[in-house]
Amino acid sequence: MAPIQKLLSAFIIALTVPVSASAADYSHYLRHIPPAENFGQVVLDNYSHKAGVLPVTFDHWLHRAKFTCRLCHIDIGFAMKAEMTEISAADNMSGYYCGACHDGKRVFDGRNIFGSCAENYTEDEGKRCARCHSSAEAEERKYDYKSFSEKLPKLPGNLIDWEKAESEGKVKLTDFLEGVSYKREPLKAQDDFTIKIRSWDVIFSHRKHTVWNGCELCHPMIFPSTKRGTTKYSMFQIMMKGEYCGVCHTSVAFSVWLCAKCHITLVE
Amino acid sequence: MKNFSRFTLLSLLFLYLFFGNCIVGNFSSVYAQDDWKQEYSSVCAKTQNAMILTPEELKSYIDRCDKLLALINELEGEQAATEKKVYTKRVKMCRELYQFALEYKEHK
Numbered sequence: 236m237a238p239i240q241k242l243l244s245a246f247i248i249a250l251t252v253p254v255s256a257s258a259a260d261y262s263h264y265l266r267h268i269p270p271a272e273n274f275g276q277v278v279l280d281n282y283s284h285k286a287g288v289l290p291v292t293f294d295h296w297l298h299r300a301k302f303t304c305r306l307c308h309i310d311i312g313f314a315m316k317a318e319m320t321e322i323s324a325a326d327n328m329s330g331y332y333c334g335a336c337h338d339g340k341r342v343f344d345g346r347n348i349f350g351s352c353a354e355n356y357t358e359d360e361g362k363r364c365a366r367c368h369s370s371a372e373a374e375e376r377k378y379d380y381k382s383f384s385e386k387l388p389k390l391p392g393n394l395i396d397w398e399k400a401e402s403e404g405k406v407k408l409t410d411f412l413e414g415v416s417y418k419r420e421p422l423k424a425q426d427d428f429t430i431k432i433r434s435w436d437v438i439f440s441h442r443k444h445t446v447w448n449g450c451e452l453c454h455p456m457i458f459p460s461t462k463r464g465t466t467k468y469s470m471f472q473i474m475m476k477g478e479y480c481g482v483c484h485t486s487v488a489f490s491v492w493l494c495a496k497c498h499i500t501l502v503e
Numbered sequence: 504m505k506n507f508s509r510f511t512l513l514s515l516l517f518l519y520l521f522f523g524n525c526i527v528g529n530f531s532s533v534y535a536q537d538d539w540k541q542e543y544s545s546v547c548a549k550t551q552n553a554m555i556l557t558p559e560e561l562k563s564y565i566d567r568c569d570k571l572l573a574l575i576n577e578l579e580g581e582q583a584a585t586e587k588k589v590y591t592k593r594v595k596m597c598r599e600l601y602q603f604a605l606e607y608k609e610h611k
Binding site for chain 2 (some may be wrong): 309310313314321322325326329331332408417418419420421422424449450451452454455458459461462
């Protein structure tokens with residue numbers, strides 16, 4: 236790790252861990268977390284503006300409540316960074332990416348999933364474009380965070396507690412999409428392990444992560460090291476650059492600012 | 504008689520070359536299309552258990568991924584650009600995981 240990054244990491248920790256506050260009191264950290272309705276929001280504009288439509292505003296929370304991470308990021312093939320997939324309308328119309336579900340035919344929860352893109356459409360059908368090609372507040376979106384998340388368990392910062400929501404049966408995640416997913420053998424999760432960080436150890440649960448992600452979502456793309464302890468990464472890289480744990484925990488999974496969710500010795 | 508045999512033989516040869524090629528050609532291209540998708544499903548189905556595969560098994564899967572990537576790269580047709588983009592990424596993810604598991608085992 237570069238000395239400057241070490242220094243910045245120490246600075247971040249000094250800023251974020253108030254001496255007087257108990258570790259599980261998140262009131263000091265909440266100002267760093269974006270509003271829950273915008274947490275994990277992705278704006279896609281590879282081709283939209285050029286095609287004369289607004290960029291796509293994608294809400295992670297809406298899709299996260301229905302599907303596992305693996306289904307979208309492995310089976311369907313969405314990249315883990317915004318705009319890296321370079322989705323085109325032609326891709327969607329061929330039944331890939333958004334079009335894998337949004338084909339106008341597939342039924343989910345007893346409802347037809349609206350079709351994503353079309354070459355020819357009437358003015359009325361064109362309104363459908365705005366369900367994705369619009370700002371998050373647009374009327375055409377049909378969902379708003381407040382009513383959608385009302386009955387779901389929450390974390391500090393009004394973020395949805397996905398783990399609890401699933402264990403309480405409030406969300407049932409689909410992990411297989413007919414015609415898209417391939418059949419996998421049952422998962423044999425690797426052991427959990429402890430990451431020693433000064434006095435604030437992290438217990439990493441492979442089981443909790445693989446159940447939604449599989450293996451290839453993290454290895455080797457996010458965590459390339461094949462020998463435990465050889466890759467050193469800092470809180471600066473995680474929190475500010477969105478690397479390592481920060482790839483998911485600055486976007487869709489619980490926020491990195493909820494320190495004690497990982498650094499268990501802070502709680503103890 | 505000699506002319507008749509020659510004519511029959513040439514006709515049969517023509518029929519074989521024309522129709523045989525059409526039938527086999529069409530069949531094989533359809534079959535090949537299904538074949539690479541089946542191979543994709545088969546080769547990536549083991550990713551969940553990559554860590555319990557032996558180094559030999561992992562090498563074999565990596566080899567199969569490489570062959571599959573070459574096949575995908577040669578796809579032609581209306582949807583080829585999209586299929587190439589989607590499946591190249593998917594197969595690469597499987598391949599890289601097998602490579603990761605192999606290196607992990609070798610370090611161990």
